[in-house]
Amino acid sequence: MKRFLLPLGVFTLLVIVLAVGIYNAPKNGSKEIVSPLLGKSAPQFRLPQLANSAAQFENTALLGGWHLVNVWGTWCPQCRVEHDTLLQIKAEGRVPIIGIDWKDEDSVAMDWLSQLGNPYSVVATDHDGRVAIDWGVYGAPESFLVNPQGIVVEKLIGAMTMEDWNNRFLPHLAAGTPASAKAGT
């Protein structure tokens, strides 16, 4: 009996290792990469605004209040899917939505917003895609929740639904509303 003890022990260990591996594997083939940006400051950038390219939008404008930064493009089918959700979030009025129009044509983007409605308080245009790289964007749409201190606290890859918004984003807002009180901790 004793001679089986070692192989049995090794086998049990292997089962445990494999079980942990399977348990921690990405669910339903999700290819989502956990962003290294979470918990860090939003990247610095300065981009021309859509509809008024003489005006710039800078990352410093994100400080002092909560913002939802949404990277989108008119060429992106999933952005069309999430557009109504963004309009709904805008209607809720909890947080302004900043759009980063990624590698897009300004005239097409303006048509899109006038036809479908404009959920954004500001749209910055990232024509060459450099700012999107700084945000670690790899598939539009991507949405980032930035707190009043300019820290990225949540990220969603893919079309936002009201369920995502209520379950993943709103709790941050609810927990961190007294922003000045939490700033130092």
Added chain:
Amino acid sequence: MKGAKQLAALAALSAALWSTALLAVDNTPPLPDPVMQQRYLDLTHELRCVQCQNEALADSNVPLAADLRLEIHDMLLAGKSDEEIRNYLVARYGEFILFRPRMNWHNAWLWAAPALMLLAGFGIAVRVMRKRASLPITDDDEATPAA
């Protein structure tokens, strides 16, 4: 005669190779310095295209991969080191972008596993040999034909 045939075959082969070279996805302008160009090629082959996750940056034809190739191109021109470029991308896309993962405390056991297994195998072998050596020699051991 034979030489001419070989020459024709060679020409056909190089034509075929040339045509695939024309199909290459990487349209980033080549770097002026051949050493730098080699570093560029090495980097774009060991970094993952995050959008189409099983392709290297060098082989991917999605627009984001082209942007990242240009970024690497520009950083090389700006005199950045390979490690600085890797760190730049890891800071944005995470370690997942490296096809060659870095060693850290989280995966150290994986790196150590081959050595540990070799050690364990060695230990088992020594134990078995000692056990066998201590067994009395019987007729069986010597008389059994190697069947």
